[in-house]
Amino acid sequence: MSLDLLAPQEGSLDKVGDKTQLLGCFDPQVLTFIEALSNSLLTSNTAKYHPELVALGFWLRASNIKNMQKMKPSGLLKPLGWVVHFTPANVDTMFIYSWICSLLMGNHNVIRVATKTSALKSCLLDILKQLFARPEFTLLGQHNLFVHYDKHAHYSATLSLQADARVIWGGDESVNAIRQLPCKPRNRDISFADRYSAALVAGESCTQSQNVEQLADLFWRDTKPYNQQACSSPKVIFWLGETRYLPDFLNALDNLASKQASSITHKNNQLINLQLVKSHQQNSQTLLNNRICALAISSLDSQLMEWHAGENVIYIRQIDNLESLQNESSEKLQTLSYWGIDKDRLLKQIGSESILGIDRIVPLGQALDFEPIWDSYDLFSQLSRTIRFS
Amino acid sequence: MNNYLSLFERLVNAQVYGLSQVEKQAVLLPVLNALHQHHQLHSCEYRNIVNQQTAEVDNLPDLPFLAVRLFKQRNLKSVPDIDVFKVLQSSGTTSQTPATIYLDKATSARQSKVLVKILQQTLGRQRLPMLIIDSPDILKKPEFSARAAGIQGLAFFGRDHTYALDENMQLNWPVIEAFTKKYGQQPVLIFGFTFMVWLYFLTALKHSQKRVSLPQGMLIHSGGWKKLVDQQVDNATFKNTLNELTDVSRCYNFYGMAEQVGSIFVECEYGHLHAPVFADVIIRDPFTLHECGIGKQGIVQVLSAIPSSYPGHSLLTEDLGVILGIDNCQCGQKGKYFAIQGRLPKTEIRGCSDTHAAEVL
Numbered sequence: 001m002s003l004d005l006l007a008p009q010e011g012s013l014d015k016v017g018d019k020t021q022l023l024g025c026f027d028p029q030v031l032t033f034i035e036a037l038s039n040s041l042l043t044s045n046t047a048k049y050h051p052e053l054v055a056l057g058f059w060l061r062a063s064n065i066k067n068m069q070k071m072k073p074s075g076l077l078k079p080l081g082w083v084v085h086f087t088p089a090n091v092d093t094m095f096i097y098s099w100i101c102s103l104l105m106g107n108h109n110v111i112r113v114a115t116k117t118s119a120l121k122s123c124l125l126d127i128l129k130q131l132f133a134r135p136e137f138t139l140l141g142q143h144n145l146f147v148h149y150d151k152h153a154h155y156s157a158t159l160s161l162q163a164d165a166r167v168i169w170g171g172d173e174s175v176n177a178i179r180q181l182p183c184k185p186r187n188r189d190i191s192f193a194d195r196y197s198a199a200l201v202a203g204e205s206c207t208q209s210q211n212v213e214q215l216a217d218l219f220w221r222d223t224k225p226y227n228q229q230a231c232s233s234p235k236v237i238f239w240l241g242e243t244r245y246l247p248d249f250l251n252a253l254d255n256l257a258s259k260q261a262s263s264i265t266h267k268n269n270q271l272i273n274l275q276l277v278k279s280h281q282q283n284s285q286t287l288l289n290n291r292i293c294a295l296a297i298s299s300l301d302s303q304l305m306e307w308h309a310g311e312n313v314i315y316i317r318q319i320d321n322l323e324s325l326q327n328e329s330s331e332k333l334q335t336l337s338y339w340g341i342d343k344d345r346l347l348k349q350i351g352s353e354s355i356l357g358i359d360r361i362v363p364l365g366q367a368l369d370f371e372p373i374w375d376s377y378d379l380f381s382q383l384s385r386t387i388r389f390s
Numbered sequence: 391m392n393n394y395l396s397l398f399e400r401l402v403n404a405q406v407y408g409l410s411q412v413e414k415q416a417v418l419l420p421v422l423n424a425l426h427q428h429h430q431l432h433s434c435e436y437r438n439i440v441n442q443q444t445a446e447v448d449n450l451p452d453l454p455f456l457a458v459r460l461f462k463q464r465n466l467k468s469v470p471d472i473d474v475f476k477v478l479q480s481s482g483t484t485s486q487t488p489a490t491i492y493l494d495k496a497t498s499a500r501q502s503k504v505l506v507k508i509l510q511q512t513l514g515r516q517r518l519p520m521l522i523i524d525s526p527d528i529l530k531k532p533e534f535s536a537r538a539a540g541i542q543g544l545a546f547f548g549r550d551h552t553y554a555l556d557e558n559m560q561l562n563w564p565v566i567e568a569f570t571k572k573y574g575q576q577p578v579l580i581f582g583f584t585f586m587v588w589l590y591f592l593t594a595l596k597h598s599q600k601r602v603s604l605p606q607g608m609l610i611h612s613g614g615w616k617k618l619v620d621q622q623v624d625n626a627t628f629k630n631t632l633n634e635l636t637d638v639s640r641c642y643n644f645y646g647m648a649e650q651v652g653s654i655f656v657e658c659e660y661g662h663l664h665a666p667v668f669a670d671v672i673i674r675d676p677f678t679l680h681e682c683g684i685g686k687q688g689i690v691q692v693l694s695a696i697p698s699s700y701p702g703h704s705l706l707t708e709d710l711g712v713i714l715g716i717d718n719c720q721c722g723q724k725g726k727y728f729a730i731q732g733r734l735p736k737t738e739i740r741g742c743s744d745t746h747a748a749e750v751l
Contacts, residue, residue, distance in 0.1 A: 264676045265734050268689060268708065271679065272457040279435035279464050286442060307463075 003149045006113055006125050008132030008141035015142045016082060016108045017162060023106040025077045025384060026069055030103055033137050035062050040127045047127065050120045052093045052225050059370060060100065068104070071372050072380050076387040079106035080188070081164035083383060086156070086178055088169040088192075089114040091230045092121050097370035098167050098190075099144075101379040108143040110159055157181045165190065165383060190377050195334035196305045198236035199364055200325070205340025206245035215339055216252035218365035222337060224260070225368055228310035231375075232335040232360070232367045235308045236300060236315045238328060240341070243318060250288045250314075257291040257312055269311045276307045277315075287316060300328050322346070326353045333357035334375060339364035394424035394698065401695055402503070406511050406666045407723035411716045414667055414725050415450055421695045422453055422703055429701035432468035436701035451672050451681045455691050455704040461489035461649055469494045469699045480536045480648035489649055494699040501652030501696055505543055508666045512642055512656050513547055513608065519573045520548020521566070521607075523582025523591045525555045536648035537583065540612065543651065544581045554582075554591060561594050570602045577606040580638065583613035587632075588623060595635045607638040612646055612654070616733060625661060645730055649702050653694040655728075658721035662714055665726045668695045673713050674706065676734070687712045687731060708734045 005011055023030060041047050041057030048054060058064070083102045087095035095111060102109050113121065125146060132141030149155045160166060160181040165188040168178045175193045183189075199219060206212050222234055239246060270293040278284050283298040293313045297304065300317055308315070317328060322345070336358050338346055350358065359376040362369070372379045397420045404417055423446040429436040430444060440454045447453050460466060467474065473494045480489035493501075522541060529538050545551055552569045556562045569578075582591065587609070595601060609632060618628065629641050645663050646654035653669035665671050672681055673688040682688040690711040693704050711730045719727045 262677055267677060267679050268457065268706070268734060271706065272459045275439050275457050275460055276463060278439040278441070279460065279466075280438075282434070282438050282441075284438070 003147055003153070003155055005145060006148055007128040007146040008138075008144075009129060011142050011145050013110070013145070013162075016110055016145055019081050019108070021139075021143070022079045022081065022108065025072065025079065025105050025380075027106055029136075029140065030106070031062070031065065033131065033140055034060050034065055034100065034103075036131055036134075036137070037127070038062070040131060044123070044127060046123045050123060052120060053124060055225070055368070056093050056096060056124075059097070065104070068372055071378075073378070073384070073386060076389055077105070077384045078387060079108075080383055080385060081107065082162055083107045083109050083165045083167060084159045084163040085109060085111040085167040086169060086174070087112060087114050088171075088174075091169075091226045092118055093124065094192075094230065094370070095167075095169055096124070098169070098192075098374070098379060101372050102165075102167065102383045103144065105380060105384040107165075107383060109145070110163075111144070111146045112156070112159070113146055113148050160187075163187055168192065188382055190379070190382055192231070192375055195231040195332050195375065196236070196308070197232045197234045197335035197337070197367060198238055198333060199234040199367070200238045200240060200336055200338045200341060200346070201249075201364075202240045202338075202340035203242035203245065204240075206242070206249065209248060212245050212248045213252050215364070216249055216256060218339060218363075219249075220253060220256045221365045222367035223312070223314075224256075226310075228312060230368060233310070234335070234337060234367055235305070235310075235313070236317060238325060239316055239318045240322065241320065246316070247287070250292060250294050253314075254288060254290050254292040260291075262291065266311055269309055270313055273307055273309055273311065273313045277304055280304070300330070302330065302332065305332065322349045323353075325349065326355050329355050329357045331357045335360040335362060335367050337362050337364040337367045391428060391698070394421065394428055397421045397424055398500070398695060401667055402507065404667045406507055406668075407664060407725060409667055410724050411726060414670070418667065418670060418693070418695060419447075419450055422450070422693060423447065425695070425698065425701075425703040426453060428698060429468050429703070433466060433701045435464055435466055436468070450670055450693060453693070453704045455706045456701065458489070458647075458649055458705045458707050461491060461700075461702070462487045465490060465492070466702075467492035467700050473699070478536065478539055478648055478651065491649060491651075491702065492700050497697055497699040500698075502543065502546065504652040504666075504668050504696055505654065506546065508654055508656060508668070509544075509547055509610070511666075513579065513610070516577075517547060517549045518577050518579040518608075519550045519552070519569070520545065520579045520581065521552050521554055521569055521604075523554050523580065523587045523611075525557050525559055526553040527557045536651075539648070539651060540583070541581070544610070548579045548581070555586075559586075559590050561591070561598065561600075563600070566602060570604060574603055575606070577608065578604055580604070580607050580609040580636075582609075582611050584611045584615060584628075584643065585613055585617050587611050588618055588628065592628075592631050592635055596631075601635050603637045605637040605639070607636065608640040608642070609636075609638050610642045610644065610656075612644045614733075615730070619732065647692070647707065649705055650692055650694040650697065652696045653692075658719060658723055658727070660719060660721050662719055662721070662727040663729060664719065664721075664723050665728070667725075669693055671711070671713070671726055671728050673711055673728070676710075679706075682713070684713045684715060689734065690728075690730065710734060 038057050038060035041053050085095055085099055099111055131137050160183045167190045168175050169192045172194045175191045285296040287294040287296050294316055296316045400417050443454045474492050475495045476493040478491040554566050632638050632641055642657045644654045644656040655663040657663055670693040672691040674691055675682050675688050687710055690707045690709045697703050709730055710732045711728050713728045716726050717724050
């Protein structure tokens, strides 16, 4: 079983392992490359058909990278060395974000791209290949290999023995399988395991059809990409208080979803999800069953989240007060996006309670915006070493 | 339950293929409505699922339906554990979760009774010498597989049961030769799963350049077509090859599944699958799940009057099919006739013989 090099055109693991040529953190060469990548994504004729790639292009703009530089830890920083990335199959661009963070810190990288191919993935890899072929980025290409190999091949084990850090995206099972592979004693594992996300909507802030439509727009922005399957895509709405405008919101959302092409398996997968939940929970009620499938649930449990397969299914959990959030949260809850609620009030509530889960709280509409602090890992500090100097 | 049983008896006494769709709905719908009420009383999962749709309905398409996948993930039964008489596992390998179907004695007996009623229409009443295209080992396995259940169900229609394959799924040539020598000139019954018949019998005969002659034989076969479609083998090719290699000219496919054993849909001489009085099919638009008109492809929903021990009387399968017509098949049988055209993509392979195919290929 062989190792296929997807980008650049040529390269070898030996060169990646050569750590005499590590760059510094936020090296100008890297910044130029990222800017070029951003330009390619935003001007490519094929990338424009993939909103996820356009979003990535925006995220990589020089101004945003400059903002991120402010999140870099202070002090004397050096790259870790060799970072191996194991990417997820369901979310095509997520691994680029963590790779960029590692690249910015000056590391050499090997990125194992998951088996399932998609038009989006090929488009992205083509762009990377073209960039690495440019003379000014050839050296960078030698130190950043995008590879594919069969999951039964030995490469995961081989790479694990050489890595200074492993960035492991995946379901819990894949993460555990990789973590069982022997690694260097000081290797750092950054594990992005199964998580789910939720939105908190204050019903009292829905006052008229206009702002209900805004609410639907923002929620759709967070759920449409990746077919609602990213760990930060909201699958649950905690609807706080007044429910008068809930049906209007669902209808507005359904209108947005109906403008999208649907797949032949979409409704059947929704039906399976809906019936599994109903069979399990006596009081669950279907609120809407069209392109969007909204299900009012009486409590959240891990079983319900396991059955959720994206496909525009939304669990609606009505809560009477903000305090209830504590009981609804679990270790697996990653992002809470909020709408219609005062930031300070929410901060005060979350800050005062002992609460499981919730690693990220962002305004609705920004759930998928990747940040260098992700799943409560500060990637810049995790993927670098700080020289303590006094 | 008493109400259901007396309504069910009316079906048993009705003509299997003789009722027009309107007449059939008049006898079948009350049975299914009774099952809908019965399962609400006895399965809390079913009751929870249909909680927004509890009442009896006026038309078959208005009945609630369960996604067939539920039987793989939930234990659905409408009888106390003590009454469970047999647990049927659909085909499942390590990579697949099998469906689990709980049968009580009454449901199991009804399955056999209905299967007999339906198949007698095609096979006649006489028990014929029977050649089974499988290995006898399949019945020895501890778990009661759908494949074993299928063979056992069909074995009732034959005598002198002869297994054509050995434990390695190779042609058991001495046994086949002895069978053809003894029964070559009289009517015989041949049964097997579609893919097995194709791969382990017909292809194996071809490769070993052998043939058998059973001119009065009748093949009845079932199971998924997916692997055959992948090899570009359609029903006509299947029948021609069968005839070439065995002289068998009567060949009937039937559509059925572990989740609704007994109420099967058998092909007529024109190659169309027919709904018997005990069952029906509804085709649903994959994008809306609304009923489709005649001639439009959609997801197949199957209705069965049989299951009272588990809530499986109305199921949305993951097969794609099309209604070809109602009450007007050239064969003269009434009711709906249809064709199965494939499966929803990216769903697990199902069907007893398809599973085996996945292991082999």
